[in-house]
Amino acid sequence: MDIELMLKVYPFFLEAAWLTIVLSVLTAVLGLICGTLGAFARLSRFAILRFIAAAYVSVFRGTPALIQLFILYFGGPQIGIQLDAFEAGVIGLGINAGAYMAETIRGGIISIDKGQREAARTLGLSHWQAMYKIILPQAARLMVRPLGVNLNMLIKATALVAAISVVELTYTAQRYIGSTYKPFEMFLLAGVLYMIIIYVTGRGVVWLDRKVQIT
Amino acid sequence: MTDEKSFVEIRHAQKAFGKLEVLKDISLSVDKGQIVGIIGSSGSGKSTLLRAINDLDPLTGGEVWLDGVEVNQKLPHRQYEKHINQMRQQVGMVFQHFNLFPHMTARENVTMAPMLLKGLSKDEANTLAEEQLDNVGMLERIDYYPSQLSGGQKQRVAIARALAMKPKLMLFDEATSALDPELVEEVNQVMRKLAEQHMTMIIVTHEMDFAASVCDRVLFMDQGVVVEEGPPSMLFKNPTQPRTREFLRKHLENAK
């Protein structure tokens, strides 16, 4: 194993790891927005919203994220959507993550005992007041861990955007393999950095989960 | 039929879950300050009737009136929501399983709705919470979370939470059924105190002795109809209907 080479190139990998982190954060934010909208639409009293949200979830969970990225990035211009690779990466992965998060968020909401909603409505709270004061604060606590799983998958999925040439960790590893012919070292380096990002995120999730538990 | 309405008036209430008819043309009037008990075997429709009064289980037919206002009147969705939220503020409800908000302390359980819906300031709401929790003997536990309370204590907080909205009517759906026997009396005492203060109450219960001691009138329900009703002295001692006699006899046997 060429340790010397690894030490020489790792600053470039750190830079790429930073892009992976930025990509993950933006994707997570977009995913949460799409997921929240999707979850509420699935629980809506309007059939049309329920239908749209169910279609969103099954289409984006039912096809490979890579195909979704390719359609957006390579197919987009054909239907008038011009995005650079980074934008396409964030939007494509974000919408994809949103489909998974929608299910997580919906699951959290419907797992709250219906007596909670009834007690709130009985006091005179409106549907949205009950949601925001009673259901969501409880559901959010239950969602921390499963959303953490979504986050874990989303971080790993950012590797896919290497296929549309975003210069994140995986793409960087591939590029250095092209010049060094050392795939073992290069992928190992990328893998270790992914592992660190995911480990730290995972600890964060555990910490948050403990912090929000009801005494 | 004259249009003179009692404080609470249920007219020809009908409720079906699909093909299952749970309430079959029930009418009931309750005067202000009256305490009405509802007894009957499991599945007879007691909860459904009680929950129809604040439209938690909407009726499929019939009317509910409270203090001269039709509760389940036909209105467009948005207007109806506004109307029903207004009505529900005037009706307190106590559930078998307490349904306290677990992420809030006893104090917060009590102050949440008055602050949100009646615009009480934090200070006003705190004073109210102290008053209401003191009333049910829970002042010492005001900053405890529900998980730190016994069943009887939870139920007393739940009653305080309902009373903090200053309701005109209180509905109790088997408030003591989920409690260990030794905790029943502390909740019953709170309800007796309310009775002394002339709160209008409708109480679904399996406790015949309690019903006999606090209710002005008791209804026996079976299969979605009111089979018999009258003052407890009559209904419990001299029931006229065979079904009532059968129910009471079985109940006595089970109690033994």
Ligand SMILES: Nc1ncnc2c1ncn2[C@@H]1O[C@H](COP(=O)(O)OP(=O)(O)OP(=O)(O)O)[C@@H](O)[C@H]1O
């Ligand atoms: N949401 C629902 N969907 C379908 N059926 C229901 C629903 N709620 C109640 N029922 C049925 O309606 C009938 C009456 O129920 P209800 O809860 O009013 O009975 P109850 O007299 O309160 O009984 P218990 O003493 O067990 O509380 C039962 O047969 C029950 O299975």
Ligand SMILES: [Mg+2]
């Ligand atoms: Mg019941």
